[in-house]
Amino acid sequence: MRHLLTAACLPLLLVSACATAPPNGVTxxxxxxxxxxxxxxxxxxxxxxxxxxxxxxxxxxxxxxxxxxxxxxxxxxxxxxxxxxxxxxxxxxxxxxxxxxxxxxxxxxxxxxxxxxxxxxxxxxxxxxGNDGIGFPHRGAVALLSPWVAASLGDLEGSLVRPTVRGDGAVDYFGQIGQAHLFERARRYDEAETNFKAVTGGESPTEIAVSAYGGFLERRGRRPDALALYDAALRRNPDNLALKAARSRAATRKPPPAAPTVQQGAAFALLAPAVTLISNKQTQVGLAYLRLSLRLDPERNDGWLMLGDLLQQQGDTTGARAAYLRPRPGAPEFASGQSKLAWSYQSAGDKAEALKLARAAAATGVRDGRLTLADLLSANGDDAAAVAIWNTELAPGQDADWQLYYARGRAYGRMDRWKEAEADLLQAIRLRPDESELLNYLGYGWVDRGERLPEAMAMIEKALAANPRSGAIIDSLGWAHYRLGDYKKAVEVIEQAIELEAGDPEINNHLGDAYWMVGRKDEAVFQWRRVLTLNPDAKIKADAEKKLASGLGPSPKLAGQ
Missing domain, CATH: 1.25.40.10 (Tetratricopeptide repeat domain)
Known part of the structure; x- marks a missing residue:
């Protein structure tokens, strides 16, 4: 949601009610x-x-x-x-x-x-x-920030107080990480490690916690322990750029990261509640916290990328691009920033600049950059070049990723290489058997070709059970009924899809076909004409134009034809 209040009102939680009268001093x-x-x-x-x-x-x-x-x-x-x-x-x-x-x-x-x-x-x-003038909704932020304020004054006892806010688990968690850093600052290493172990001891510790503990271990001269920690985290999340960079640093015996300064620690104290607020859709206050965090630590690249994403969502493209440019070459976040920047230009219609930036990101050697280039090449119609990149990423010995098989399978489908597409899609489903989008895509592919219809119907119905409000999946189910010759049922189902996805050219085209087959020919012609107003791709456009020009409607596509 872009706006929390009307334009004449102030952002939620930051300001008071809307003004109804001119400001003082204005006649x-x-x-x-x-x-x-x-x-x-x-x-x-x-x-x-x-x-x-x-x-x-x-x-x-x-x-x-x-x-x-x-x-x-x-x-x-x-x-x-x-x-x-x-x-x-x-x-x-x-x-x-x-x-x-x-x-x-x-x-x-x-x-x-x-x-x-x-x-x-x-x-x-x-x-x-400290004068009790800051209350709701900032109690958590103040609790996390206060120990670092104490540390800035040399107040050792005050800096080591564990932040707590009743009922706020985020303050407990991030406060424990902050306290660990402050224990380290006080040279109370055993207590610091106790905290670090606590926040990394679960089945899926966060990247923040692993990076913090790993950096501590490196500073203590315990590189093998740090490597073991990074390796365990990367087995769970093999594409995490920050963790890969940390492991590479430890493996090559480069200098460990410095312990956070007071300002860096305070910046992290505000970044943590910013993440929580943004995830809870309180974007205005989350944006304010992000800005405050980056004032304290302007080199916090993950904060800049988060800021860019938030500004892009709010329509501030200029601000988003400036944020994506903050990570400099050589930083672990550089390729990600360039990738996000490339998609920003792609969304704005500047495909040449998008590809230029994506190629620069790919040239860093970072996998995320290569995959962004492949995605953009495919989005801009060069599926063959995209497939060449995905072939490298899916070579024997590489980590299997269902999303890559899915992306390559879709590209093969657009290139009319269906057998290769089908093989990739089946492999993706083996890796991710409950992914509704994937099940729907392969199921629809079979339906449209009149192949394996019982299996296709089962896949689509499974996808719909997982995502019952998806117009695309409902359309696939309706098209399956069409292919089976049950045109009345096809109309009933595809009309439900149109209610959810009124501007989708393919669904409108399908509804026109179904209307024609039940004798509602005027409505069918209306649907095909509507398709041409919805920016259809070349294939759908040609199909609609052919039906309108011939006046004969669609050929009855039945199972097995």
């Missing part, structure tokens, strides 16, 4: 005047609602300069500065006093504390977060 006569304070206020509020945060800040500050002195203007300017990543400016604009909303005041104090810590002013940071 009603000036409301419609171009460049007036109120006009700038409205334009800035609209930009803020659209996620154009830098533009919003510029307009709202112009409104202030034009005489808008209402606290709502300052509060929105604060929000815009914070979400745009101008934390220094946001700290200066932080809402306070009687006119500020509770939400704005709390976020403002957290912002001021982070800016103070970033500037090395730990005493100011402690004063800001």
């Amino acid at each position: 009603t006569a000036a409301l419609g005047a171009p460049g007036s304070a109120y006009g700038l206020f409205l334009a800035g509020s609209s930009a803020l609602g659209d996620g154009r945060n830098s533009e919003a800040l510029r307009l709202l500050e112009l409104a202030k300069a034009q005489g808008a002195v209402d606290p709502a203007v300052t509060e929105r300017a604060f929000t815009a500065a914070l979400l745009a990543g101008d934390i220094e400016r946001a700290a200066l604009l932080a809402p306070d006093g009687d006119g500020a909303s509770d939400q704005g005041r709390r976020m403002g104090r957290l912002t001021r504390a982070v800016e103070a810590l970033a500037e090395g002013k730990g005493k100011v940071a402690r004063e800001v977060i």
Whole structure:
């Protein structure tokens, strides 16, 4: 969801209710005047609602300069500065006093504390977060941040207090990792290791926990133990770039990563709740936390990639691309950043730039870069070149990946090499037997060819049971009935698919065929004409045009034909 509130309102949890009157100092006569304070206020509020945060800040500050002195203007300017990543400016604009909303005041104090810590002013940071002025929804962030504020002041006892917030498992987990780092900082290595073992002891420890413990082991001169830890994690997640880079570093006896500084530890303390908030769809506050984290540690590449993804989702393509460019060549995240950047250009229709960036990512030798290039080549119609890359990745001795078999199988299908496509799709299903998209794709392929129909129907029905609201899968089921000659049932089922996927050209084309076969010819013609308005691929377009031109409708495609 791109907007949490209307354009004239402030982002949820950061600001107060919508303004219904002009800001103080602005006369009603000036409301419609171009460049007036109120006009700038409205334009800035609209930009803020659209996620154009830098533009919003510029307009709202112009409104202030034009005489808008209402606290709502300052509060929105604060929000815009914070979400745009101008934390220094946001700290200066932080809402306070009687006119500020509770939400704005709390976020403002957290912002001021982070800016103070970033500037090395730990005493100011402690004063800001220690006066009980920051409450819901920031208790977890403050709990995780406080030990690092204490560490910045040399308060050893305060820095080693375990963060807790009743009922907040994320604070318990990430607080334990932070406490482990602070134990290490205090040279209490046994206690640090006890914490690290606790957070990596489950069946699927997080990359963050494994990386933190592995780095500690490397710093303690225990490279074999670090390698064993990385190897175990990579067996569970063989494509994790950060873990592969960490293992390579340990195996080649390169210098271990330094223990986190106070600011780096504080940055991690805010990154953890940011991840939780974003995963819970609280994207505005999550974005604010990400910006605060990156103010403390601007070299945190995983944070920049996360920021890029969030901005891309919100429609801020310029901001997303700037974030994806932050990892520099040689960094483990560089290829991933270039891949994401390439897809950004692909989505915008600049295929040449997308392929250029993908080739640069592939040239790093990182597997993720090569696979991005293959995906983009395929998306742009060069399936043969994509297949050549996938052939290398699926060579004997390589780790089997169902998604690669699926991607190559689809490419073979588009190249009319069905037997090879079928072999890849069957292999993918052997590796991932319950994947609904995969089951539907192969089942539909058999249905469309009139092959193995009972098996195809079973596959499609299994896929539909797992994903009953998928228009594509419902269409596959309807098309299976069509192929079996049950046109009445085909109409009934494909109409359900259209309700879910009204703009899909293939489903509309299928519905037209089914209508024709039950004698509803005017409706069939309408559907085929509609297909031509939905940007169909060449094959579907040619099929619809042929039926419209001939006036004869589709050939009855029955089982086995």
